Amino acid sequence: MRRWGTALAAIVLASAGLAATVTTANAATPPATTANTDRDPIWGSGTDAPCDPIWGSGDKTAEPTNYRPLENIRAGQHACFDRLVFDVRGTGDQPIGYRVGYVNELRQDGSGDLIKVGGGAILEVRAAAPSYDPETGGATYQGRAGQPLPGVNLTGFKTFKDARFGSSFEGDTQIGLGVRARLPFRVTQTANHLIVDVAHSWTATR
Numbered sequence: 001m002r003r004w005g006t007a008l009a010a011i012v013l014a015s016a017g018l019a020a021t022v023t024t025a026n027a028a029t030p031p032a033t034t035a036n037t038d039r040d041p042i043w044g045s046g047t048d049a050p051c052d053p054i055w056g057s058g059d060k061t062a063e064p065t066n067y068r069p070l071e072n073i074r075a076g077q078h079a080c081f082d083r084l085v086f087d088v089r090g091t092g093d094q095p096i097g098y099r100v101g102y103v104n105e106l107r108q109d110g111s112g113d114l115i116k117v118g119g120g121a122i123l124e125v126r127a128a129a130p131s132y133d134p135e136t137g138g139a140t141y142q143g144r145a146g147q148p149l150p151g152v153n154l155t156g157f158k159t160f161k162d163a164r165f166g167s168s169f170e171g172d173t174q175i176g177l178g179v180r181a182r183l184p185f186r187v188t189q190t191a192n193h194l195i196v197d198v199a200h201s202w203t204a205t206r
Helices: 006-013
Strands: 060-062 070-077 081-088 098-103 121-127 160-169 172-179 185-190 193-199
Touching (some): 070 160, 098 185
Antiparallel strands (some): 060 098, 070 081, 185 193
């Protein structure tokens, strides 16, 4: 994703040198929260989307058409999968680019530093949504390199074990998602949300 488009990358790189690893601490950002499946329509009832091993565990990608700021990351549970949602600013009329796949270790974009991620496997998520506004340089998401995602509590999750902020570099936000094992996953979008679902197992649908 770092080579998606020279024009867009140039805009991002010009944003006051903030395309490094950490967002500034003094920007106003809505707190990240664990999703409530009964109140947030993006989560549904928790029983309306059975897992399907046909998702597979191979890399999944989509090219970006624009870079829109990341505002929040949330996690929640369904009957047969755990879900991570990236809330991106905008009306949702332009797809959000992404690259999601399993890696042996998480290396921070830019520096190459190793970031430790708990769990039996690491799913690296790169979203074409920087944690700052490319136009103003102001921080929009308070992720810090190597630290857990703000407000995301994974206690009691069946599949998710850890979630670490990697960096926001050249327009991409990098996340390391620690999961129980190398399990099937899917990536979908709705409105201004990028959604990553990881199944609880390869066989069970509930």
